[in-house]
Amino acid sequence: MNAWARAADLTGAVLLFLGCLQSLLGVIGMLRFPDVLSRSHAATKPQTLGTLLVLVGVALRLRHGIDVGTLALIVFFQFLTSPVASHLVARSAYRTGQTGSRGLLRDDLDPQLSDMEQREE
Amino acid sequence: MSNLFRDRSPYSWSFRIGSGRRVLDLPLVAWLTAIWILLWGTLSWANLVNGIVVAVCLCLAFPLPAVDIGLRLRPLGILRLAVYLLYDMFSSSVEVTRQIFAKGPYHAAVVAVPLRVRSDLMLTATAVAVSNVPGGSVIEVRRSTATLFLHVLDADDPGEIESARRQVWRMEELVARAFGTAEDIAHAARPVPEGDTPP
Amino acid sequence: MTTLHDVEEALLTASLVMILVAGALLLYRIWYGPSMLDRAVALDVAAALIVAGIGVKAAHDGDGFYFPVMLVLAFLGFTGSVGIARFIAVRDRPSVRADGTEDHR
Numbered sequence: 001m002n003a004w005a006r007a008a009d010l011t012g013a014v015l016l017f018l019g020c021l022q023s024l025l026g027v028i029g030m031l032r033f034p035d036v037l038s039r040s041h042a043a044t045k046p047q048t049l050g051t052l053l054v055l056v057g058v059a060l061r062l063r064h065g066i067d068v069g070t071l072a073l074i075v076f077f078q079f080l081t082s083p084v085a086s087h088l089v090a091r092s093a094y095r096t097g098q099t100g101s102r103g104l105l106r107d108d109l110d111p112q113l114s115d116m117e118q119r120e121e
Numbered sequence: 122m123s124n125l126f127r128d129r130s131p132y133s134w135s136f137r138i139g140s141g142r143r144v145l146d147l148p149l150v151a152w153l154t155a156i157w158i159l160l161w162g163t164l165s166w167a168n169l170v171n172g173i174v175v176a177v178c179l180c181l182a183f184p185l186p187a188v189d190i191g192l193r194l195r196p197l198g199i200l201r202l203a204v205y206l207l208y209d210m211f212s213s214s215v216e217v218t219r220q221i222f223a224k225g226p227y228h229a230a231v232v233a234v235p236l237r238v239r240s241d242l243m244l245t246a247t248a249v250a251v252s253n254v255p256g257g258s259v260i261e262v263r264r265s266t267a268t269l270f271l272h273v274l275d276a277d278d279p280g281e282i283e284s285a286r287r288q289v290w291r292m293e294e295l296v297a298r299a300f301g302t303a304e305d306i307a308h309a310a311r312p313v314p315e316g317d318t319p320p
Numbered sequence: 321m322t323t324l325h326d327v328e329e330a331l332l333t334a335s336l337v338m339i340l341v342a343g344a345l346l347l348y349r350i351w352y353g354p355s356m357l358d359r360a361v362a363l364d365v366a367a368a369l370i371v372a373g374i375g376v377k378a379a380h381d382g383d384g385f386y387f388p389v390m391l392v393l394a395f396l397g398f399t400g401s402v403g404i405a406r407f408i409a410v411r412d413r414p415s416v417r418a419d420g421t422e423d424h425r
Contacts, residue, residue, distance in 0.1 A: 010324065013331040016379055020335035020342075022214060023372055027342040027365060029221035030349050036357045037229060037272045039349075041217055041258055043361045047368040049214040051394075054335075054375040067384040070159045070391060074371070077394040083252035083259070085364050085398035085405075090260045090272060092405040093357050094231070106230040106276065160388055 005063075012060030019053030022046050036093040044086040051078050146185070150176040192242055198299035205295055206250060209288075220274055230276035231260060234289045236267045238297055238308045246296045251289050287313075332380050339373045356408050360401035367397030 029042025055071045062068070150173065157172035158164055236247060244267055248259050251269065261270040273285050290313045297309035346369065349362045371393050374386045 006324065009328060012379060013328040016335045016376055017331045020338040020372060020376065022218075023369060024338045024342040024345075025218050025221065027345050027349075027369075029217060030362065030365065031345055032221055035229075036355060036361065037258070037260075038274055039358060040361050041272075041274055042221060043365045044252060044258065045210070045217050046214045047365055049210050051368050051371055051375075052210070054372045058375045058379045061379045062382060062384060064384070066159065066162055066164055067387065069155075070162070070384065070387045073156065073159055074387075074390050074394045077391070078368070078371070080249065081394065081398040082364065082368075083249045085360075085401045086252060087248070087259050088402050088405040089357050089360050089364075090258050093355075094260050094272075096355075096357075098355060098357065106232065106282070160391065162384065162387065 008060045008063065012057040015053050015057030015060065019050045019055075019057060021050075022053060023050035026050060036098045037090055040086050040089050040093075044082055048079060048082055051075070145177065145180055149185075150180060153179065192300055193302055195299055198295070202250070202295045202299040205292075209292075217274075228275070228277045230273050230282060232271050232273050232276075232282050232285060234269045234271060234286050236269060236289075236293055237311050237313070238293060238301065238305050239267055240301070240305055243293070243297055243301055243305050243309075246300055247289070247293045250292045250296055332376060335376045336373070339369055339376065343369050343373075356404055360404035363404070364398060364401045367393050367400075371397075 023046065026042050026046030029046065030039050033039045033042050052075055055075050059068045059071045153176035154169065154172035157175060158168050161168050236244065238244065238247070241264070244262065244264065248262055248269060251271070252258055258272050259269055260272050262268070263270070269289060271285060271289070273282055276282055294309045297305045301309065343366070346362050346366055350359050350366075353359055371390050374390050378384055378386060
């Protein structure tokens with residue numbers, strides 16, 4: 001076991017630690033934020049970064065070609081699919097009026113949606 | 122070699138089988154084979170051959186319509202986009218973490234950002250990429266006017282809204298340079314619509 | 321050599337503990353909602369946490385036996401919350417307190 005392998009192992013462990021810390025912070029954000037839209041902020045971004053760090057850490061510790069390929073594929077799909085879920089949840093939350101108890105400071109979407117409803121009638 | 126990627130649609134590597142609409146799409150076959158091998162977890166000739174057979178059978182059994190969605194792969198642009206996304210993911214996570222531990226109350230806002238690109242693929246790719254900018258999550262996409270509606274946390278500061286909009290436009294340009302046709306890049310290079318009024 | 325190994329062990333154990341704590345905190349959000357959409361978001365995060373937990377285990381054991389599980393979770397983990405957002409949440413509102421304000425616990 002040479003120095004490079006040891007360094008890669010240690011770096012991998014540190015990245016795993018940071019990734020899990022990031023996931024934990026994201027979950028704490030989910031508990032602290034006051035409404036669904038803010039919570040979905042806390043859910044998507046720190047989670048994607050946390051998963052990325054964890055998987056890079058695993059790749060550094062395993063170091064087989066095919067495993068690294070699988071991990072890259074996992075990162076790719078995670079990155080591609082998590083915005084889909086967060087967008088649909090945010091859209092549904094906005095349309096059911098769950099935008100927080102204090103309301104929005106500025107809302108560019110509301111006039112456009114009302115316009116469309118009037119046109120449909 | 123780079124010409125091969127830059128100026129041709131991946132869909133030009135497909136051929137028609139028989140007279141029907143069964144089209145063998147080589148990039149799709151290669152992609153399916155790669156996933157097959159990664160799922161088996163060992164790279165061997167048997168896996169490779171089996172993967173190709175399964176992928177070809179799938180493509181023939183469930184034909185997809187041959188639509189040119191206007192995808193081009195530009196290696197340099199993809200690299201730049203990946204580096205920027207990585208940097209952006211770090212900064213947006215730090216930002217969200219700061220907001221988690223900041224004392225409320227938060228005032229959020231929904232902001233309209235008109236995009237300059239028009240193709241569906243560019244719109245989708247930009248929306249996916251934007252889900253990672255600091256304090257922006259996409260609520261609604263209006264296809265007819267190519268407008269994204271973002272939810273911005275911490276909108277008390279008017280600079281925050283403006284910087285979120287700038288970031289979307291920057292992302293749009295990077296996405297167009299990574300995946301877009303020449304027309305998309307020309308669209309994305311136009312000056313941003315100034316002013317604070319929604320379209 | 322052994323100290324380095326100990327440090328790595330400690331880091332991996334701490335990672336696993338953090339994932340477990342995060343999962344436990346997430347259960348609170350799933351339990352109290354208050355709306356179905358909160359649970360949908362939490363479901364998404366749960367999938368990401370499972371992927372991270374399997375990752376820690378794989379890094380500890382040094383084998384990729386569970387990688388297909390991670391792959392499928394990353395691939396299909398979003399379908400549950402999409403289903404909730406699309407079909408259930410429309411009929412759903414956060415519960416209202418006695419004084420008329422919405423309950424944003």
